[in-house]
Amino acid sequence: MGTTQLESVPEPKYWHLKTVLSDALDQDFAVGEILPNERELAARFGVARATLRQALEQLELEGRLQRRRGVGTTVAPPRVGVAVDSTQHGWPGEGSDGWEAVDASETVPAAAVLKLLGTAPDQPVHTVRRTRVTGGQAVAAELLYVPAASVPGLSAIDAPAGPARARAVLRELQRLTLDGQDRSVELGSARADDAKELDRLPGAPVLLVTTRYFTTEGTAAVSVATYRADTCRLTFGDSGVEITETRAAS
Structure with a gap:
């Protein structure tokens, strides 16, 4: 990485430095490579370490860098596209969709979910928890709500609990003929259980x-899938809306 003159730049120094560092990550560094330490970087760019930290923190928020204890600051892995266009999707769990089954249980979903399902509170609903992992790190958590009426062939004896139970619910769901699907995307706040799972x-x-x-x-x-906002971005194209997972920031 080369040096740059920051004194005459009207925008904040750390913001301009962030742009310079971002260009250098694309040109001079490989995925997983460790950046020089803060003292060396600050001297190279002629800025205070506080300014450098602000730039690095912003790049971390944008998913360009990972900070790991005992390792240092490394270049994050490349982005993985996740299409939201309904024409490109089947039932959850079909093929290799990037999600890992974690658990399944019978729960009473929130009122908003019950309204989407069109079921009454006293009707049993299977809740399947799955996680999406990129580069060894969980970047999304999903709760899949399946009314018992949708999977009448499910046996509690064959797979009573855990990941096996979750996979059994998914298998039974895939026996149905998918007629269509719709999606919505909104900004939200991580609940305690999702935050723990996503390291937020x-x-x-x-x-x-x-x-x-x-x-x-x-x-x-x-x-209902919860994606880390620092590892995703929305893109729009001819095929509809797409979520692109960025480099995961730890």
Whole structure:
């Protein structure tokens, strides 16, 4: 990385430095490579270490860098695209969709989910928890709500709990004929359980992707996926909306 003159730049020094560092990450560093220490970088760019820290923190928030204890600051892995366009999706768990089954249990969903499902509070609903992992780090957590009526062949004996139970619910769901789906995306705050799973603080900004899956009989399942806002971006194209996971920041 070369030096640059920052004194005459009207914008904040750390912001301009962030831009210079971002260009250098693209040109001079490989994924996983460790950056020089703060003292060396500050001297190279002629800035105070406080200014450098601000720039590095911003790059971390944008998912360009990872900071790991005992390792240092490294260049984050490349982005992974996750399409939201309904024409490119099937049932959850079909093929290799990047999600890992964690657990399944019968719960009473929130009123908003019950409204999407069109079910009454006293009707049993299977709640499947899954995580999406990129580069060894969880970047999204999902709660998939499946009314018992959607999976009448599910046996509690075959897979009573845990990941096996979650996979059993997914298998039964995939026996249905998918008639369509719709999605919505909104900005939200991480709940305590999602924050812990995603290594964020409770209340941290997240993207909530809600998907309804339809059969000819009506809504068969509802998915609420929570993506770390610092590892995702929304892009718009001819195929619809796409979520692109950025480099995960630890």
